[in-house]
Amino acid sequence: METKRWKITNETSEAQAAISEAASLLKKGETIAFPTETVYGLGADATNPEAVNKIFAAKGRPQDNPLIAHVATKEQLLRLVYNVPDYAAQLMDAFSPGPLTYVLKTSGVCADNVTAGQETIGVRMPSHPVAQALLKACDIPIAAPSANLSGKPSPTTAVHVWEDLQGKIAGVVDGGPTGFGVESTVLDCTQEIPVILRPGGVTKEQLTQIIGMVVTDPGLANSSEKPKAPGMKYRHYAPEVPLLLVYGTPKDVQATIDKAQAEGKKVGALVSDQTAAEITAFETIRLGKNLPEVAAHLYDGLRKFKTREVDVIVSEAFPEDGIGQAVMNRLRKAASKHIHMS
Numbered sequence: 001m002e003t004k005r006w007k008i009t010n011e012t013s014e015a016q017a018a019i020s021e022a023a024s025l026l027k028k029g030e031t032i033a034f035p036t037e038t039v040y041g042l043g044a045d046a047t048n049p050e051a052v053n054k055i056f057a058a059k060g061r062p063q064d065n066p067l068i069a070h071v072a073t074k075e076q077l078l079r080l081v082y083n084v085p086d087y088a089a090q091l092m093d094a095f096s097p098g099p100l101t102y103v104l105k106t107s108g109v110c111a112d113n114v115t116a117g118q119e120t121i122g123v124r125m126p127s128h129p130v131a132q133a134l135l136k137a138c139d140i141p142i143a144a145p146s147a148n149l150s151g152k153p154s155p156t157t158a159v160h161v162w163e164d165l166q167g168k169i170a171g172v173v174d175g176g177p178t179g180f181g182v183e184s185t186v187l188d189c190t191q192e193i194p195v196i197l198r199p200g201g202v203t204k205e206q207l208t209q210i211i212g213m214v215v216t217d218p219g220l221a222n223s224s225e226k227p228k229a230p231g232m233k234y235r236h237y238a239p240e241v242p243l244l245l246v247y248g249t250p251k252d253v254q255a256t257i258d259k260a261q262a263e264g265k266k267v268g269a270l271v272s273d274q275t276a277a278e279i280t281a282f283e284t285i286r287l288g289k290n291l292p293e294v295a296a297h298l299y300d301g302l303r304k305f306k307t308r309e310v311d312v313i314v315s316e317a318f319p320e321d322g323i324g325q326a327v328m329n330r331l332r333k334a335a336s337k338h339i340h341m342s
Contacts, residue, residue: 004171005158008130019130022173023137030170031055033147033161034134036126037179038099038201039154039299040161041070041144042169043134049111052143056113058168061150067114067143068101068122068184072135077102077123080109080141087211088189094210097127099184099201114143124184130175146183147172151238153302153334156181160303181296182326188217199326238334239302241268241310245331247317248341250278256314256339257281268310270301275316283308291324298327302334 006018022032029051031044042058044051046069056063071077074092078084081104088102106121115121123141126132135142146154147161147169155161158174165172185200187207196204196216207214244260246253253275257267261282269281273289285301287294305313315331318324332338 001167001170003162003166003169005162005174006171007158007174008176016133018173019133019137022171023134025170026051026134026138026142027140029054031058032134032171032173033155033158033165033169034131034144034173035128035158035175035178036070036099036131036144037128038126038183039156039178039181040147040158040172041126041131041142042147042161042165043070043142043144045138046110046114046141046143049113052111052113054169055143055145058165059145059148059150061145063113064116065145066116066118066122067145068124068186069110069114069141070124070126070131070135070144071141072097072125072132074125076135076141077125080107080121080123081105082107083190085189085192087194088187090211091187091189091194091207092125095202095206097125097132099127099180100124101184101186101198101200103186103188103190103197105190110141110143120188120190122186128175128178130173134173153239153299154183156296156299160299163303179296180292180323181298181300182323182330185326187214199329201323201326203322204325205322238336239313240306241313242336243270243302243313243315243331243334244337244339245315245317245335246339246341248339250275250316252339252341253314253316254279255341260312260314265311266309268305268308268313270305270313270315272316272318281314283310291318291322291327294318295323295327298330 101122101124149164156178180201185202186198188195266282268283276286287297
């Protein structure tokens with residue numbers, strides 16, 4: 001399959017023509033990758049089960065892993081669900097469009113393979129201007145998981161999408177790098193007290209400021225049940241080489257690097273700017289000086305090691321404040337080994 005690529009740099013007539021062409025392909029049942037404020041998504045008409053199946057085929061994604069439906073407006077979102085609690089409406093006013101996905105009772109508008117046959121559906125309004133323009137041009141809900149091969153680090157640039165899916169999808173809308181760098185927060189809104197199923201771009205602290213009580217699902221990875229949200233059941237975000245996640249100080253990170261190097265391995269370090277100044281490795285990728293920067297650069301950092309000829313990646317563990325909870329959720333799922341230093 002030929003994969004088209006449109007580069008959107010501003011609101012020119014060429015950009016509008018690209019959006020129109022991409023929207024037309026989506027309405028014809030094709031798959032199109034596009035940027036959101038979190039990561040790039042791989043979209044298909046959420047009301048068309050054959051189109052949705054193309055997402056699973058391109059990604060190699062398990063069919064029991066539900067997809068998130070994306071829409072441009074609150075009015076479009078409300079057509080896909082029912083029994084919306086007052087607190088969900090408050091959160092929509094506060095955070096949508098934005099990186100927050102609401103799990104609600106499905107109205108049946110979207111295909112069964114979007115919901116994995118469940119009575120609930122995840123829905124959100126992305127805030128990225130390219131995503132908004134594309135969704136408005138389509139005027140249909142678009143099912144869109146991350147636009148990568150299943151299990152690999154999510155894409156934060158069109159280049160990442162091209163590396164994974166070129167020849168497998170109809171097109172890529174290149175809107176430049178994404179913002180948050182980790183996926184949306186997924187919130188179960190079917191209960192009296194909302195439950196975070198996946199931490200992401202909107203933090204627990206931000207949610208509680210608006211509606212008070214919010215809890216985090218203690219199981220986030222219960223393999224015995226169908227997942228309510230993407231990212232709950234299967235191992236995700238894994239780089240091409242093993243990743244060791246070190247819970248400790250920069251000295252502990254260095255000790256882990258030294259041990260691997262003593263075994264003859266070339267070690268890549270995935271660390272903050274501060275830790276990078278205190279360690280030495282074969283290859284070091286700096287993620288930034290604070291947690292928002294770490295989140296924004298995490299997936300790109302994981303992907304870069306694919307071309308750096310390292311045998312193992314050593315990553316430091318990060319504080320779980322704010323968006324750090326999402327960062328650590330992704331790193332735990334990416335890690336092949338967890339090292340707790342005493």
